[in-house]
Each structure stands twice: as C-alpha cells, then as structure tokens.
Amino acid sequence: xxxxxxxxxxxxxxxxxxxxxxxxxxxxxxxxxxxxxxxxxxxxxxxxxxxxxxxxxxxxxxxxxxxxxxxxxxxxxxxxxxxxxxxxxxxxxxxxxxxxxxxxxxxxxxxxxxxxxxxxxxxxxxxxxxxxxxxxxxxxxxxxxxxxxxxxxxxxxxxxxxxxxxxxxxxxxxxxxxxxxxxxxxxxxxxxxxxxxxxxxxxxxxxxxxxxxxxxxxxxxxxxxxxxxxxxxxxxxxxxxxxxxxxxxxxxxxxxxxxxxxxxxxxxxxxxxxxxxxxxxxxxxxxxxxxxxxxxxxxxxxxxxxxxxxxxxxxxxxxxxxxxxxxxxxxxxxxxxxxxxxxxxxxxxxxxxxxxxxxxxxxxxxxxxxxxxxxxxxxxxxxxxxxxxxxxxxxxxxxxxxxxxxxxxxxxxxxxxxxxxxxxxxxx
Amino acid sequence: xxxxxxxxxxxxxxxxxxxxxxxxxxxxxxxxxxxxxxxxxxxxxxxxxxxxxxxxxxxxxxxxxxxxxxxxxxxxxxxxxxxxxxxxxxxxxxxxxxxxxxxxxxxxxxxxxxxxxxxxxxxxxxxxxxxxxxxxxxxxxxxxxxxxxxxxxxxxxxxxxxxxxxxxxxxxxxxxxxxxxxxxxxxxxxxxxxxxxxxxxxxxxxxxxxxxxxxxxxxxxxxxxxxxxxxxxxxxxxxxxxxxxxxxxxxxxxxxxxxxxxxxxxxxxxxxxxxxxxxxxxxxxxxxxxxxxxx
Numbered sequence: 001x002x003x004x005x006x007x008x009x010x011x012x013x014x015x016x017x018x019x020x021x022x023x024x025x026x027x028x029x030x031x032x033x034x035x036x037x038x039x040x041x042x043x044x045x046x047x048x049x050x051x052x053x054x055x056x057x058x059x060x061x062x063x064x065x066x067x068x069x070x071x072x073x074x075x076x077x078x079x080x081x082x083x084x085x086x087x088x089x090x091x092x093x094x095x096x097x098x099x100x101x102x103x104x105x106x107x108x109x110x111x112x113x114x115x116x117x118x119x120x121x122x123x124x125x126x127x128x129x130x131x132x133x134x135x136x137x138x139x140x141x142x143x144x145x146x147x148x149x150x151x152x153x154x155x156x157x158x159x160x161x162x163x164x165x166x167x168x169x170x171x172x173x174x175x176x177x178x179x180x181x182x183x184x185x186x187x188x189x190x191x192x193x194x195x196x197x198x199x200x201x202x203x204x205x206x207x208x209x210x211x212x213x214x215x216x217x218x219x220x221x222x223x224x225x226x227x228x229x230x231x232x233x234x235x236x237x238x239x240x241x242x243x244x245x246x247x248x249x250x251x252x253x254x255x256x257x258x259x260x261x262x263x264x265x266x267x268x269x270x271x272x273x274x275x276x277x278x279x280x281x282x283x284x285x286x287x288x289x290x291x292x293x294x295x296x297x298x299x300x301x302x303x304x305x306x307x308x309x310x311x312x313x314x315x316x317x318x319x320x321x322x323x324x325x326x327x328x329x330x331x332x333x334x335x336x337x338x339x340x341x342x343x344x345x346x347x348x349x350x351x352x353x354x355x356x357x358x359x360x361x362x363x364x365x366x367x368x369x370x371x372x373x374x375x376x377x378x379x380x381x382x383x384x385x386x387x388x389x390x391x392x393x394x395x396x397x398x399x400x401x402x403x404x405x406x407x408x409x410x411x412x413x414x415x416x417x418x419x420x421x422x423x424x425x426x427x428x
Numbered sequence: 429x430x431x432x433x434x435x436x437x438x439x440x441x442x443x444x445x446x447x448x449x450x451x452x453x454x455x456x457x458x459x460x461x462x463x464x465x466x467x468x469x470x471x472x473x474x475x476x477x478x479x480x481x482x483x484x485x486x487x488x489x490x491x492x493x494x495x496x497x498x499x500x501x502x503x504x505x506x507x508x509x510x511x512x513x514x515x516x517x518x519x520x521x522x523x524x525x526x527x528x529x530x531x532x533x534x535x536x537x538x539x540x541x542x543x544x545x546x547x548x549x550x551x552x553x554x555x556x557x558x559x560x561x562x563x564x565x566x567x568x569x570x571x572x573x574x575x576x577x578x579x580x581x582x583x584x585x586x587x588x589x590x591x592x593x594x595x596x597x598x599x600x601x602x603x604x605x606x607x608x609x610x611x612x613x614x615x616x617x618x619x620x621x622x623x624x625x626x627x628x629x630x631x632x633x634x635x636x637x638x639x640x641x642x643x644x645x646x647x648x649x650x651x652x653x654x655x656x657x658x659x660x661x662x663x664x665x666x667x668x669x670x671x672x673x674x675x676x677x678x679x680x681x682x683x684x685x686x687x688x689x690x691x692x693x694x695x696x697x698x699x700x701x702x703x704x705x706x707x708x709x710x711x712x713x714x715x716x717x718x719x720x721x722x723x
Contacts, residue, residue: 089459096454
C-alpha cells in the first residue's frame with residue numbers, strides 16, 4: 001500500500017447534460033416539467049448528451065505537500081475536489097485517501113440564517129467534521145478569531161455579509177484535518193478577509209498538512225504552493241513546479257482567448273463593426289505573448305465591417321482583475337477624440353507607455369460604437385499575462401497581497417535631493 | 429520523499445481521543461457499479477452530526493413564531509374538535525365507552541407524528557441540497573434526522589393527551605409500557621416510506637406534491653376517526669396490514685384500555701414494514717451516489 005495520503009488513478013467523471021442541475025421550485029414548474037418529460041420520452045435519448053468533466057486523471061500527493069489546481073472555469077477542478085471529498089461518485093478509475101479530511105468547498109457550509117452565531121458555530125463545526133467536545137474546547141478561540149463576539153447570540157441573518165463570512169471562516173479555520181481540499185474560498189469577502197484566509201492557508205502549510213487548493217488567484221497559488229496541476233478539459237495538461245505550470249497556463253489563455261474574438265457568439269451590438277482579432281505588441285511593434293510590469297505595450301485590435309465607411313467611431317478596452325473586478329478603462333473619449341472615419345478593415349492600436357500592473361493574469365472587454373450606436377461589445381475578449389518586470393528600477397515588486405497597481409514615486413527628505421530614482425525611467 | 433507528521437502533541441492527542449474511527453482509515457473512492465449492497469450503513473463517527481441536524485431542525489422550525497411548539501398541540505387538537513363534531517356529533521360513531529374526544533386524540537397524536545415525520549423526511553434531501561453538494565457525510569442522516577426531530581412535536585402533543593386523560597379520569601394500566609414499542613413502529617414506518625420518497629424526490633419533485641395527498645388518503649384508511657370494529661369483517665385482514673392501523677389501535681389499547689390489537693396482523697404488518705424499510709435502504713444506497721449531481 002502506498003504511503004501517499006492522496007493517490008488518484010485514472011479518475012474519470014461523466015455528466016449527462018440533461019441530468020445536470022434541473023430545479024423545480026414550484027408546483028407549476030414540476031407539473032409542466034413532468035408532462036413535458038412524458039411527452040418528449042422518445043426525443044429524450046437523442047437530447048441526452050454527456051461530457052467528461054474528468055478524463056483519466058492520475059496523480060499522487062505526498063505528506064505535507066501543498067498542491068494548487070489551476071485551469072479555466074469548467075476544466076474540472078471543482079469536480080475533482082467533489083469526487084475526492086466523496087460528494088459525488090467517479091464514473092471510472094479510483095482514488096485512495098488516507099487521513100482525516102476536511103473539505104472547504106464554500107464558506108459557510110451548513111450555516112442556517114435563522115440560528116444565532118453561537119448555534120451556527122456548533123452546527124457548522126459538526127457538519128465540517130468536528131466533534132462536539134472539540135467545538136466546545138475551541139469555541140472561545142473561534143469567537144475571538146471571528147471578531148463578532150458582541151453579536152454571537154444574534155441570528156446570523158442579521159449579520160452584515162462581512163460578519164457572516166468572518167464567522168463562517170473562523171469555524172473552518174479551526175478544523176484540524178490531515179488533508180484539506182479547499183475550493184476558491186479566497187474569491188469571497190473583502191481584501192482583509194482574503195489576507196486572513198491566505199494567512200490561515202500558510203499556517204496549514206507550515207503545520208505539515210496536505211492541501212489540495214483550487215484557485216484562480218495566480219498570486220496566491222505562486223505564493224502558497226510549490227507544486228501545481230493544470231487541468232484542461234478534464235485532463236491534466238501539466239503537473240510540476242508552480243511557476244512553470246502557471247506560466248504555461250497563462251500562455252495558453254492568451255493563445256486561446258487572443259485568437260478567437262471573431263468566433264465569439266456571445267457579443268452585443270449591431271455588428272456594424274466587429275472585432276476579429278487581438279494581439280499585444282512590444283515597443284518594437286512585434287507580437288508578444290505577455291508583457292512585463294513597467295514596460296510599454298500596445299493593444300492591437302483588428303476589426304472588419306460590411307460597411308465601406310465607418311464614421312464617428314468610439315472604441316474602448318476595459319481591464320479586469322483576478323476576481324473580474326474592473327480595474328481601469330481606456331477609451332477614445334478619454335483621449336478627447338473619436339475616429340472620424342475608418343476603413344472597412346483595419347487595426348486599432350492603443351498604446352500604454354508603462355504597464356502599471358503587478359504580475360498576474362488580467363482579462364479585458366472590448367467595446368466600440370459607430371455613429372453613437374453600440375456596434376460590438378465582447379466580454380472577456382482576451383487576457384493579458386503580466387510578467388514580473390523591473391518597474392521601479394530597484395529590482396523589487398510589492399508582495400502578492402499588496403494591491404494591484406504599481407505607481408511611480410520617489411522619496412526624499414524635504415530640502416535634500418532625491419535619494420531614490422524615479423521609476424519608469426527604464427523604459428523611456 | 430516522505431515527511432514525518434510534525435503536528436503538535438496536543439493535536440495528535442485530540443485526533444486519537446476524538447477521532448479514532450475516522451482517522452487513519454484509508455478511503456477508497458471508486459464507482460460502485462450496479463451492485464446493491466448495504467455495507468457502510470453504520471453511521472460510525474457521525475452520530476453527533478445526526479444529533480446536531482435534528483437539533484437544528486427543531487430550532488429552525490419554531491424560530492420566530494409567536495406560538496412556537498404550541499403548533500404541535502394545536503394541529504391535532506383542532507382536528508380532534510372537528511372529528512368530534514362530525515363523527516361523534518353528526519355520524520354518532522360508537523367508541524366502546526371511551527369519550528370520543530379522547531378516543532380521537534389518542535390516535536391523532538401518533539398519526540400527526542407519523543404524517544409530519546414522513547412528510548418532512550420525504551422532502552428532507554431536497555431541503556438540504558446545499559449540504560449534499562458541499563460536504564460528505566452518510567446521506568442517511570438527513571431523512572433520519574427529520575424522523576427524529578419530529579419526536580419533539582410528538583412529545584408536546586403527548587403532554588396534552590396526558591392532561592386529557594387526567595380530565596376524563598382515565599387511568600392506564602401496565603400496558604402503557606408498550607407505548608414506546610408502537611411509537612417505534614410508527615418511526616420505522618415513516619422512515620421506510622420516506623427512504624423511498626426522499627430518494628425519488630431528488631430526481632422528481634412531484635413527490636413533494638404527492639405526499640400531502642398520500643397522507644390524507646392514508647389517514648382515512650387508518651382508524652384515526654373511527655374504531656377498527658366499523659370496518660367490514662371481510663376487509664379486516666387487508667385493512668390490518670396497514671402498519672399504522674396496528675400503531676393507532678396499540679396506542680388506544682395501551683393508554684385507554686380499548687381492545688388489544690390483533691397480534692397476528694400486527695406481526696404481519698411489522699414484517700411488511702421491515703421489508704419496505706430494507707428495500708428503502710437498498711434503494712437509498714443505490715441512488716445516493718447521484719444525489720449531489722441531481723439535486
């Protein structure tokens with residue numbers, strides 16, 4: 001028998017699409033649905049499509065290893081955690097888990113809005129696998145960690161969402177498992193909460209726990225996990241040192257997203273003008289796969305149209321962060337102009353002299369209007385892979401949890417000459 | 429590379445002390461195929477979770493209600509009054525010397541328990557969908573906790589029954605000791621039916637609609653409002669196979685000294701419950717693998 005706490009061999013999971021997530025909340029829905037089900041009996045076989053959420057996944061995790069699972073939405077990360085947590089059964093293959101497991105697939109599993117904070121600590125603790133005696137022993141610690149001591153006897157439905165999440169996380173943070181499965185808990189809550197989560201994750205790491213960690217936050221992944229597994233379409237695309245795997249993943253994102261704006265169906269606008277392609281160019285005008293903090297970059301947006309002349313064209317790019325929060329916008333109006341007229345096809349260039357972003361993966365939306373009518377609008381049109389660069393000319397960059405933007409600045413004592421170099425000079 | 433565990437001693441102590449059952453056992457995760465098996469049925473280290481979920485059900489049920497657990501009494505009480513009006517006042521049903529209100533209420537208490545337990549349990553998996561999709565535990569705990577938590581309603585309604593017996597000066601004999609047996613039989617019956625219905629309800633929400641209707645039909649097929657004596661003799665045997673007939677008669681016998689239930693038919697209907705329960709467990713175990721994907 002292997003000594004690895006997690007052994008996964010050729011694991012597969014198939015979903016039948018017609019069976020995935022169908023909810024009948026009302027009587028009417030259920031009657032209509034059942035009538036439809038009866039009527040469409042023969043058509044059903046044809047409609048039932050299946051897809052493999054996991055296909056032949058094999059890996060082993062050693063004691064005390066912390067492994068990140070990365071990949072696009074729908075790549076099978078959450079399914080893998082659900083199978084390993086025994087929530088859903090695999091279709092093929094097997095896995096062996098040795099040790100006490102805690103699965104944190106969401107924050108606040110088992111919380112009941114009607115119950116008080118105190119009651120929810122016991123309930124959620126029991127659901128996550130703690131014993132009554134254990135919860136009793138840790139109760140004060142949990143309350144203190146959560147910072148909601150004054151409201152501990154108030155129903156949690158009266159809590160602010162921040163308080164709710166803090167209490168829920170406090171319970172989860174006091175589990176003492178040998179193996180942890182953690183799904184994207186860092187995606188909820190405010191920045192302070194995320195920092196706390198990261199801190200607790202680091203604790204878990206130093207205590208020698210075996211952790212399998214799903215995240216879209218590449219900074220957190222790089223920071224916490226020496227090893228990463230990249231899932232793509234239910235299969236392992238790469239497994240190895242985190243920086244290598246993350247780099248390959250980000251490159252693939254660029255290739256996948258960058259080439260296919262023309263094929264996107266989910267776009268809005270009258271299509272008088274359509275974005276068809278996108279690339280990033282460096283200062284020399286050459287196409288690049290990623291950019292570096294502090295370097296110049298040009299967004300090249302190729303478009304086409306079925307009109308001979310496009311007049312009064314407005315174009316914009318909105319950049320989003322890891323959690324899809326809008327970071328900033330660049331558009332022609334901000335520059336105080338519009339393209340008076342554009343040819344049938346062409347490439348619009350938007351140049352940023354200094355990339356002011358921390359290393360990471362960002363996505364962006366593209367937008368254009370022709371004669372004040374929305375012509376094209378594609379969400380998540382592509383991604384920008386920002387690599388570490390010498391933004392400040394000091395060889396240093398802020399840590400992963402110290403914000404998103406890099407801002408040029410200098411320090412000096414009033415009356416003396418500047419001690420530190422002004423940054424951004426490197427590229428000018 | 430093998431790294432020794434470096435947990436602090438108190439943590440190791442905790443694990444040994446509290447988690448002997450769940451610790452160190454290797455769990456094999458694989459498709460269970462088409463086989464019907466009952467292994468892994470024991471709740472192991474999850475008894476406490478069963479307790480907490482039942483406790484939660486009770487807490488949540490009566491939160492933010494003016495009358496709270498009083499509803500557990502009012503429901504059978506009002507039904508008893510209606511029955512008294514209709515069956516005693518208008519239809520003039522004979523109860524063999526027992527005052528009709530007491531006669532009806534002594535059966536309504538176990539019947540109300542049974543219908544609540546079965547109803548709640550049947551929809552329990554759907555009601556706990558968020559738990560099913562986010563955390564592992566033996567799924568059996570969910571319908572089981574609904575059957576157990578409904579005992580609180582039973583206890584409240586039972587208190588009024590005791591008060592009514594004192595009011596009518598009815599003194600039960602030693603046979604009152606049989607009450608837990610009949611209560612146990614109604615729990616098993618509720619669970620047996622609910623295991624099927626709750627598992628079906630995960631896929632077909634129709635169950636939620638059928639259950640109240642089923643409860644109504646079942647009530648009239650059980651001696652709640654009338655004594656078994658009124659059932660025509662040729663139907664009596666078939667009638668007695670309804671386990672709730674035995675339970676209700678048993679309650680009246682144990683508390684009010686009415687005629688004892690027929691032991692043979694009671695044994696036959698109990699055996700029927702066991703068969704349905706066993707089948708329900710098999711069906712539940714067979715379908716539970718898909719709960720998280722379907723619910």
